[in-house]
Amino acid sequence: MSPSEQSIPHGHVLRYNLRERLTHWVAAAAYIYLLSTGLAFWSPWLFWLAAALGGAQVSRMLHPWAGLLFFASVWNMYVMWARQMKYTDDDRKWWKAVKYYSTNQDDKMPPAGRYNAGQKFLFWGFFWSSLLLLLSGIIMWSPQYFAWHSLIAMRISVLIHASAALFTMGLFMIHLYMGLFAERGAFGSVIRGDVSIAFAKRYHPAWYKEIVGESSSPRK
Amino acid sequence: MSQATLRVQKISGHAGSVPGEDTQREYTVCKLIDTTTCIGCKACEVACMEWNDLPFGETVFDNTYQTMPETRWNYWNLILFNEHEREDGSLMWLMRKNQCMHCAEPGCLAACPADGAIVQYTNGIVDFQQANCIGCGYCITGCPFDIPKMNPKTHRVFKCTLCTDRVSEGLEPACIKSCPTGCLHFGSKDDMLDLAGKRAKQLRDHSNFPKAGVYDPPGVGGTGVVYVLHDATNPELYGGLPKNPHVPLSVKLWKGPLKWLGNVAMIGGLVGLFVHYLRYGPKAREEEDLAAKPGGGKS
Numbered sequence: 411m412s413p414s415e416q417s418i419p420h421g422h423v424l425r426y427n428l429r430e431r432l433t434h435w436v437a438a439a440a441y442i443y444l445l446s447t448g449l450a451f452w453s454p455w456l457f458w459l460a461a462a463l464g465g466a467q468v469s470r471m472l473h474p475w476a477g478l479l480f481f482a483s484v485w486n487m488y489v490m491w492a493r494q495m496k497y498t499d500d501d502r503k504w505w506k507a508v509k510y511y512s513t514n515q516d517d518k519m520p521p522a523g524r525y526n527a528g529q530k531f532l533f534w535g536f537f538w539s540s541l542l543l544l545l546s547g548i549i550m551w552s553p554q555y556f557a558w559h560s561l562i563a564m565r566i567s568v569l570i571h572a573s574a575a576l577f578t579m580g581l582f583m584i585h586l587y588m589g590l591f592a593e594r595g596a597f598g599s600v601i602r603g604d605v606s607i608a609f610a611k612r613y614h615p616a617w618y619k620e621i622v623g624e625s626s627s628p629r630k
Numbered sequence: 631m632s633q634a635t636l637r638v639q640k641i642s643g644h645a646g647s648v649p650g651e652d653t654q655r656e657y658t659v660c661k662l663i664d665t666t667t668c669i670g671c672k673a674c675e676v677a678c679m680e681w682n683d684l685p686f687g688e689t690v691f692d693n694t695y696q697t698m699p700e701t702r703w704n705y706w707n708l709i710l711f712n713e714h715e716r717e718d719g720s721l722m723w724l725m726r727k728n729q730c731m732h733c734a735e736p737g738c739l740a741a742c743p744a745d746g747a748i749v750q751y752t753n754g755i756v757d758f759q760q761a762n763c764i765g766c767g768y769c770i771t772g773c774p775f776d777i778p779k780m781n782p783k784t785h786r787v788f789k790c791t792l793c794t795d796r797v798s799e800g801l802e803p804a805c806i807k808s809c810p811t812g813c814l815h816f817g818s819k820d821d822m823l824d825l826a827g828k829r830a831k832q833l834r835d836h837s838n839f840p841k842a843g844v845y846d847p848p849g850v851g852g853t854g855v856v857y858v859l860h861d862a863t864n865p866e867l868y869g870g871l872p873k874n875p876h877v878p879l880s881v882k883l884w885k886g887p888l889k890w891l892g893n894v895a896m897i898g899g900l901v902g903l904f905v906h907y908l909r910y911g912p913k914a915r916e917e918e919d920l921a922a923k924p925g926g927g928k929s
């Protein structure tokens with residue numbers, strides 16, 4: 411059964427196919443590992459995280475490898491989603507109305523497509539941060555493998571790595587908040603793949619219109 | 631290479647207080663290196679290898695008498711040979727014994743994230759505890775003297791211990807013991823500064839080195855290794871001894887404002903989201919509500 415042929419319960423539509431869902435969870439698992447081990451090295455008060463994850467040496471050894479896996483999955487997202495994440499005029503309107511979005515007055519929001527402007531920001535934020543994390547991380551990794559290392563590059567990289575990581579943490583917190591708490595019904599989309607039609611119409615009306623086609627009566 | 635007989639006053643990557651903090655009764659120890667009487671015999675290099683039982687590595691010949699270009703994880707003590715042409719056209723050989731400076735405010739320790747991988751004893755010695763080292767290399771970025779070096783096989787970092795094991799037993803470091811000209815001295819920091827000052831004065835007054843002086847850089851709080859230099863105004867001549875070393879700005883930014891800002895942002899973000907949820911709750915509660923018109927009222 412190809413991902414697009416999976417059975418969708420009545421009153422639901424497919425939002426994420428198998429490849430999208432798998433990629434999401436590889437990225438999530440790698441990110442949570444990177445976050446936990448990274449935070450352990452960020453603050454002495456969180457160093458116990460590394461101990462809990464198998465020891466500080468092991469955490470240090472695996473963090474960069476998990477980073478490579480994380481970047482690979484982010485890259486895969488880029489391949490799958492970059493085109494859908496293009497900023498449009500509607501997104502500009504969405505940002506202007508963001509205060510209604512954040513106070514649950516969704517009826518006052520301009521209609522969003524498959525991704526609203528906030529989700530697009532999340533995507534690009536993660537994409538560019540991951541690139542920075544990868545490049546700076548590789549430089550920070552280098553002394554383990556090369557007798558040669560550039561002190562100045564390492565000094566700058568540590569700053570970039572920590573700043574980019576912090577930025578993604580902000581994105582990550584909001585992402586979890588939206589997906590788990592605020593937009594009830596969203597979580598199933600990355601597990602089973604589908605969302606209810608009601609969910610689609612409420613949060614992504616333009617996308618819903620697109621997938622059912624103009625033919626279906628747009629009930630409001 | 632933990633030394634139970636020495637108290638610890640600073641610990642890297644450590645949350646909470648430090649056992650030996652504020653308990654100092656010991657002298658701050660210090661090594662004095664008089665570059666003006668060093669003959670470059672390398673006895674100290676050999677003594678260091680012998681006492682610390684370091685595995686031997688290949689030397690690198692570069693048309694000078696220097697053993698290798700820089701210290702290594704298994705070569706902590708290196709005489710740097712520098713040819714220097716003076717203003718009158720005569721040649722001078724500036725030899726400097728290079729090793730960890732045992733900074734009073736060590737950048738390596740400030741940068742290290744691993745609990746107890748770097749400690750500073752109350753006698754001032756900065757010592758790496760390889761058992762706790764995770765091999766991240768942050769200490770390398772923190773050191774203004776480019777001293778910590780990583781063993782590429784075990785991914786742990788090594789450097790001069792100032793013979794902690796000898797000093798804790800009341801002995802002087804191995805290099806001091808081996809020096810045939812007496813250009814190396816060991817004792818309390820006060821005594822060494824006193825001796826160094828006298829020697830520098832002697833050089834200025836009687837040996838035609840008007841710029842002779844003592845190298846004990848204040849940027850890192852002073853060092854546990856001090857030099858007497860013929861020309862203290864130009865330490866760079868001695869194989870790149872930095873004129874005004876300090877913990878790199880990037881490391882200060884990272885461990886200071888960035889850490890502070892990051893922690894406030896993380897905690898603020900969590901609290902903010904929680905309060906947001908208390909105030910606004912979910913956008914729609916149950917599946918049925920989803921179908922309702924946003925903003926209330928059934929369709």
Ligand code: HEM
Nearest residue numbers: 444445448451452473477543544547548550551572575766
């Ligand atoms: C993309 C590839 C990545 C590579 C190659 C990489 C590599 C590294 C390396 C070598 C270090 C230094 C040693 C260590 O503490 O383990 C480090 C530190 C760190 N990493 Fe990554 N990493 C990557 C991605 C990430 C991601 C996605 C996060 C997300 C939170 C992250 C968070 C951190 C943090 C917080 C630190 C500690 C920074 C500090 O102490 O200031 N890293 N990383």
Ligand code: SF4
Nearest residue numbers: 742763764766767769
């Ligand atoms: S590599 Fe350096 S900074 Fe990292 S844990 Fe070891 S001693 Fe500390």
Ligand code: SF4
Nearest residue numbers: 730731733737738773
């Ligand atoms: S010279 Fe470098 S390694 Fe030695 S104590 Fe100072 S900062 Fe640490």
